[in-house]
Amino acid sequence: MSRQIAQRIAFALITAAAIFVIIPIFFIVGYIVFQGLGAINWEFLSAFPRDGMKAGGLLPAIVGTLLLTAGTAIVAVPLGVGAAIYLSEYAKDTTTTRAIRIAIVNLAGIPSVVYGLFGLGLFVIFLNFGTSILAGSLTLGIMTLPIIISTAEEALRAVPQSFRLVSTSLGGTRWQTIYRVVLPQALPGIITGVILGLERAAGETAPILFTVAAFFLPQLPTSILDQTMALPYHLFVISTQVPGMPLSIQYGTALVLLVFVLSMNLIATLIRRHYRHQRVW
Amino acid sequence: MTKTQDTSASSSSDPKSGAAAEALTPIYEMHRSQASSLLEVVIERAIQTSGISAVVLVALIFLFLIKEGVPAFFEIPLSSLFAARWYPIEDYFGLISLVAGSLLVTVGAAAMSLPLGLATAVFIAEIAPSWARDFLKPFVEVLAGIPSVVIGFMGMLVLAPFVRTALDIPTGLTAFTGMLVLAWMALPTIVSVVEDVLDSVPKTYRDAGLALGLTRWQTIWRIVIPAGRTGILTALMLGIGRAIGETMTVMMVTGNAARIPTGLADIFMPVRTMTATIAAEMGEVAQGSAHYHVLFAVGLVLFLITFLVNLMAAVVVFRQTKRAERLLS
Numbered sequence: 001m002s003r004q005i006a007q008r009i010a011f012a013l014i015t016a017a018a019i020f021v022i023i024p025i026f027f028i029v030g031y032i033v034f035q036g037l038g039a040i041n042w043e044f045l046s047a048f049p050r051d052g053m054k055a056g057g058l059l060p061a062i063v064g065t066l067l068l069t070a071g072t073a074i075v076a077v078p079l080g081v082g083a084a085i086y087l088s089e090y091a092k093d094t095t096t097t098r099a100i101r102i103a104i105v106n107l108a109g110i111p112s113v114v115y116g117l118f119g120l121g122l123f124v125i126f127l128n129f130g131t132s133i134l135a136g137s138l139t140l141g142i143m144t145l146p147i148i149i150s151t152a153e154e155a156l157r158a159v160p161q162s163f164r165l166v167s168t169s170l171g172g173t174r175w176q177t178i179y180r181v182v183l184p185q186a187l188p189g190i191i192t193g194v195i196l197g198l199e200r201a202a203g204e205t206a207p208i209l210f211t212v213a214a215f216f217l218p219q220l221p222t223s224i225l226d227q228t229m230a231l232p233y234h235l236f237v238i239s240t241q242v243p244g245m246p247l248s249i250q251y252g253t254a255l256v257l258l259v260f261v262l263s264m265n266l267i268a269t270l271i272r273r274h275y276r277h278q279r280v281w
Numbered sequence: 282m283t284k285t286q287d288t289s290a291s292s293s294s295d296p297k298s299g300a301a302a303e304a305l306t307p308i309y310e311m312h313r314s315q316a317s318s319l320l321e322v323v324i325e326r327a328i329q330t331s332g333i334s335a336v337v338l339v340a341l342i343f344l345f346l347i348k349e350g351v352p353a354f355f356e357i358p359l360s361s362l363f364a365a366r367w368y369p370i371e372d373y374f375g376l377i378s379l380v381a382g383s384l385l386v387t388v389g390a391a392a393m394s395l396p397l398g399l400a401t402a403v404f405i406a407e408i409a410p411s412w413a414r415d416f417l418k419p420f421v422e423v424l425a426g427i428p429s430v431v432i433g434f435m436g437m438l439v440l441a442p443f444v445r446t447a448l449d450i451p452t453g454l455t456a457f458t459g460m461l462v463l464a465w466m467a468l469p470t471i472v473s474v475v476e477d478v479l480d481s482v483p484k485t486y487r488d489a490g491l492a493l494g495l496t497r498w499q500t501i502w503r504i505v506i507p508a509g510r511t512g513i514l515t516a517l518m519l520g521i522g523r524a525i526g527e528t529m530t531v532m533m534v535t536g537n538a539a540r541i542p543t544g545l546a547d548i549f550m551p552v553r554t555m556t557a558t559i560a561a562e563m564g565e566v567a568q569g570s571a572h573y574h575v576l577f578a579v580g581l582v583l584f585l586i587t588f589l590v591n592l593m594a595a596v597v598v599f600r601q602t603k604r605a606e607r608l609l610s
Contacts, residue, residue, distance in 0.1 A: 011498065014408060015404060021465075025420060083331045087332065100333060101595070103336040105594070106339055107338060110587055111556055113559050116559075116560070125568065176321075205429065205430045205528075210563050235431065239533075254435075257431060261428055264426075
């Protein structure tokens, strides 16, 4: 029967396409682990770069990425979760709400390098923060905001309406209902979204190019108005700007960045799995 | 009692914007007077303020791009801006070659990404056994999580040499290499949106197709995919938005030569995109110079393009929900 044959061919092609999509992911991760593992040792993780960054370690870049991720969280989490609570628990279906939703969609679509320009224009120059951790964290935080808002809102909305009804029937005000009933139930989902947002921020290069990233610094930053090195920018620099950089260091740096980012991804997935099984509703 | 349960069941499954809040507002209003402390009032104000933060931020970004970018159109003669040459050191600011470069790479990437993404989504949603689905979905998310600089790094060290030897061309850092990488990077967006769309096609549609004697493939191809076509269009738009805004990978693999593509052969030549130009040059320009303003103008153009693309995608989604609401009520 030709229809059966057509189905078999179509399914085979589709399966082949899916495999074609998946294989490069294995390849990239596997190849970086294979090539980079040799460079990883204690010195690589705990020392400053030496000899024009061709030897030594990644300490300032690792510390910088940790600082920027923390800064991003401080900027984006309160604002993002607040906006999500507003959209889920306060907003009615009005023009304002629609404007907010369209704004979130567009915020999510703005290219990362345009965030970099915006950060340069507003934080570095107009507000005179200079190229600093403060300016970089604010830029990354704003970029992360739409991810946190949409995932947190989804988590809040998933809490059944009956939970809210019970709270109000016991005399709870809106805030009491949100704080005591809705938020605790939605917390795992919100945390997952926050981690995924921070994962994106930790791996971004373009927004920090002109707002915070330093080519090389001989010491760790001491204030939020200092510049800092960061892993993604460091990888970009050593793979394109420094001639004669040993490949093992390049792959080692890529591996450290990849492990940092993907472990955040793993944690988010595990939290989601864990609570999905525990959920009573 | 029964009535209460009914409302809760119907409204918790209602995806409509603000439904949860709207239903309870009268009760909240009743409780407000007796229990609202000062702290509560402050917190509620803060939540309402953060609610509109997204609108304020989009407006602020737009304003700053205008403030820093629009002066370029007064400082540089229009004939120069619309010329073909981009050579800022000698004051040649031909935006057209950058726009053309971005469009070439983006269109190529979208053309490769859509069929692949569609096929992968169909595989995950319709064909794969459930164990494969549980395994594949997180994997596509992993792809979305790999930093673009890492993908650019691999593109430069592994893919570009491969393209060069496979096609026997002078350099592997070409528009084509950029398309390949961008197509692959746009996949998570396309796959996850299309998969949601396919999931939302009612099971009764599939049952009807099978009951009429169609094969599973005919059902997918003739019924499920057409039913989800607006959603697939949305996925394409979002994928395009993702590809046109990608910066680091493009900068690392496309070779960055500013020229207007004129023929098919130009796909295998280096090209320079808007995003890569900003990223590569902003670090070296004097603040307030013509070059500085032009780079902000390029950013403004990018902002407007992605704004339009995303607005169109959002409008399609809104219209679709409205239509669904009308049909169901």
